[in-house]
Amino acid sequence: MIGRLTGQLLEKHPPLIVIDVHGVGYELETSMNTLVALPAAGETISLYTHLTIRDDAHLLYGFTREHERALFRALIKVNGVGPKLALAILSGMDEDAFMRCVRDDDSKALTRLPGVGKKTAERLIIEMRDRFPEWENASDATLPLEAATAQGQRDSVADAEAALISLGYKPAESAKMLSGLDPKQPAEALIKAALTQRLSS
Numbered sequence: 689m690i691g692r693l694t695g696q697l698l699e700k701h702p703p704l705i706v707i708d709v710h711g712v713g714y715e716l717e718t719s720m721n722t723l724v725a726l727p728a729a730g731e732t733i734s735l736y737t738h739l740t741i742r743d744d745a746h747l748l749y750g751f752t753r754e755h756e757r758a759l760f761r762a763l764i765k766v767n768g769v770g771p772k773l774a775l776a777i778l779s780g781m782d783e784d785a786f787m788r789c790v791r792d793d794d795s796k797a798l799t800r801l802p803g804v805g806k807k808t809a810e811r812l813i814i815e816m817r818d819r820f821p822e823w824e825n826a827s828d829a830t831l832p833l834e835a836a837t838a839q840g841q842r843d844s845v846a847d848a849e850a851a852l853i854s855l856g857y858k859p860a861e862s863a864k865m866l867s868g869l870d871p872k873q874p875a876e877a878l879i880k881a882a883l884t885q886r887l888s889s
Contacts, residue, residue: 690748694734697726702851702875703775705750707733716750717771719760720779720851720883724876725752740771747771759783762819766812773803776855777812780883790816800887802856847875852882 693716695709702723707714716737718726726733735750736757749771751757756778763774777786780801789797790813798809845866852862865882873881 690737690739692734692736693748693750695732697729697731697733700726700729700847700875702847702879703779703854707735707750714748716748717775718750719756719775720855720876720879721756721782722750722752723851724880726876749775753783755783759786762816763812765819766815768808768811772856773808776802777804779855779879780887786816789813797887844873844875844878845871848878848882851875851879 693707693709693714695707695714697705698708698713699706700723703717703720705716705718705723705726707716716735718735722735735752736754737751738749738757738760740747740749749757749760751760760771760774760778763769763777764771769777777798781789781797785797788794793813795806795809795813798804798812799806804812848866849859849862852865853859857865862882865886866878869878869881871878
């Protein structure tokens with residue numbers, strides 16, 4: 689099991705990143721909350737990781753906070769929730785917001801996330817309430833990261849739109865979510881703003 693990686697951040701293609709660890713490039717998928725916290729390419733980063741092994745692929749997921757990884761691991765144990773949906777949930781809200789939804793039986797807030805219908809939201813509330821002890825008290829350590837730097841406007845918007853589509857939003861919906869936002873922002877900031885705006889609407 690690969691539990692943590694430290695190396696040079698080579699590429700950011702939301703939601704994918706590539707880290708060079710002693711000459712080996714590791715491709716990881718991340719939540720948007722983690723992606724927003726990453727520095728510019730070329731910087732050294734350290735991430736908590738989760739490895740999923742399938743017949744056709746070995747997939748790595750990266751997180752700046754151990755608490756977020758613990759919640760990810762709890763989510764993928766819920767019936768009908770795979771890694772892709774778990775990342776979409778963690779991209780749309782942080783751990784505290786998710787905890788409030790579960791404790792307040794707020795299925796409506798959960799259904800604003802892509803791929804989460806009414807039945808899935810209700811299942812998440814029921815099953816995650818029982819799983820809180822598994823991750824609620826996990827260390828909330830955050831590995832040191834620097835602030836992200838801006839990219840080209842066109843690339844930022846395109847990358848942000850591609851990331852939203854990968855999370856389950858339709859192309860037209862993704863474009864609408866990004867309209868009105870400042871295109872001078874880096875892709876990570878655009879994604880975060882779009883998700884925040886979508887969930888608060």
